[in-house]
Amino acid sequence: MNVSFDDKQPIFQQVANIIEDDILNGTFHVDDQILSVAQFSQLFQINPATIVKGIGLLVNEGILYKKRGLGMFVTTDAKQKIQLKRRERFTKELLSDLLNEADKLGLTTQEIMDMIKRLRKD
Structure with missing residues (x-):
């Protein structure tokens, strides 16, 4: 490794x-x-x-x-504890930073959702 x-x-x-x-x-x-x-x-x-x-x-x-x-x-x-911990961190750190940047760029919630859907190709 x-x-x-x-x-x-x-x-x-x-x-x-x-x-x-x-x-x-x-x-x-x-x-x-x-x-x-x-x-x-x-x-x-x-x-x-x-x-x-x-x-x-x-x-x-x-x-x-x-x-x-x-x-x-x-x-x-263990798996559940890790997922819970990382979801909390994801929300507090990553999503918070994403939304702060989106606000600076004037992006709407719908625009953000559309971007996410394009990236995930759901």
Whole structure:
């Protein structure tokens, strides 16, 4: 896996996002064991402490759980929790920015909807 990290957010947060993406896209399912810290560290070529911090975020959010001596596993409702979190962020950040820019451009709600429909080709 070739991952390039950016400067927009801390690397540990990007690691958490990558794991979340893998849960959302079906790479990891309920009760699946994720890669170990050592495996992630080797795969991403980053410090294990950074991986631990990223995984810790997901444990605190109830997305992963630890089985002592075995590793980290995906919780039953991980996908739903990630979707809810990301929908809230989508609404607060992306849609808010989109609407602010649309207001500056004088776009109506209908014009925005038409643009979205063209892009999605529904």
